[in-house]
Amino acid sequence: MGTRAGVVVTGTEVLTGRVSDRNGPWLAEELRRLGVDIGQIVVVGDRPGDLAGALEHLAASGVDLILTSGGLGPTADDLTAAVVAEFQGRPSELDEALEQRIGEIVARLSAGRGWQTDPAATAAATRKQALVPVGADVLAPVGTAPGLVVPVADGRTGPPIVVLPGPPFELQGMWPAVTTNAVVLAAIEGRRELRQRTVRLWRTPESELAATLRAHHDRLDGLEITTCLRSGELEIVTRFAPEAQPAYDALHAALTEAHGEVMFSPDGRTIDEIVTDALLEQGATIATAESCTAGLLAARLTDRPGSSAYVLGGLVVYSNEAKHELAGVDPALIERVGAVSPEVAEALARGARARLGADIGVGITGVAGPDGGTDDKPVGLVHLCVSRDGRTIPRRAMIPGGRADVRARSVLVAMHMLRELLLG
Structure with missing residues (x-):
């Protein structure tokens, strides 16, 4: 034992x-x-x-x-x-x-x-x-x-x-x-090396992973496999003694074959590490304009020491006036399509880039709740956009849960959109 x-x-x-x-x-x-x-x-x-x-x-x-x-x-x-x-x-x-x-x-x-x-x-x-x-x-x-x-x-x-x-x-x-x-x-004189490896998938149900593990059950001896689904990220953590390394290598190969398209982290790095490493490697700068998340994305991007090398700043634009004055969003656009819309999310992303002189801009606008929702725009609806050099990635998300859940999940979605923008 x-x-x-x-x-x-x-x-x-x-x-x-x-x-x-x-x-x-x-x-x-x-x-x-x-x-x-x-x-x-x-x-x-x-x-x-x-x-x-x-x-x-x-x-x-x-x-x-x-x-x-x-x-x-x-x-x-x-x-x-x-x-x-x-x-x-x-x-x-x-x-x-x-x-x-x-x-x-x-x-x-x-x-x-x-x-x-x-x-x-x-x-x-x-x-x-x-x-x-x-x-x-x-x-x-x-x-x-x-x-x-x-x-x-x-x-x-x-x-x-x-x-x-x-x-x-x-x-x-x-x-x-x-x-x-x-x-x-x-x-603890009898201790021995206990290896641990982590793989992370994005937007994959646990049932798909369970099917893969069942199919390779006979080759998993010596591996302690734990899975955890958190806000769309599926984390697979495996612990094993050194002699079980071949079994883990076979497991990793099976996961890659079955889920390679959604395996954003084959080496255990978090989405934060992947995004910030890519920003540093590409020498790219980033700015944000956030409504419903109120600066949470900017805070996450600056959590790493040395983040001033790539984060130029963030705009908290809760009111329509702030969206116009700080991010340059046209009031006529807001009047026509509403503050919570894909058009305004894109305008926020472009405005963040323009106002702060960044290579990449992120815009987030949504209804975090618990009030403020309508039939057309219910609580949990969030529009996000990332923009760089003429390339724009929009996303519409319907996020369940309370206010804190909506805000936190919106930031995670934005981080994965940045990964897609930076790394494909």
């Missing part, structure tokens, strides 16, 4: 959905890079009994390593370190050197941010964070919270537990110390 790990994500804010879990998926991928398969990711609230129950469940499942994230702060609901110490049979003691170090970090942060703090409260919070299970390894704080590697007490059995902070920046900054820790390395 190989080396396996379990992850416990703590925090009532994560459990109830107020905060999205970014740590579990990140840890799963980093563990895979180490050759450790992920067994389970469990999310629990800030309740000691629930955390202890999750630890017991994972330990009983036979994992070689358990990792937790969150619950290391100074407040009363931050109880992970204490619960883990008790679970591993190790009493906690004050680490005075760690207490001093945390105190210095807090003092520096307070001075830099102008916090008004009560010395007694600060001292109590610092002392709480410096309580360390006897025999545990301390991982140096990235923020104020130290991490811990807590082996099970002598005479007991079970995996070591790595206790990590909840803020993703702190957890990720602490990860190198985890991967070089002697206790962790001993626990």
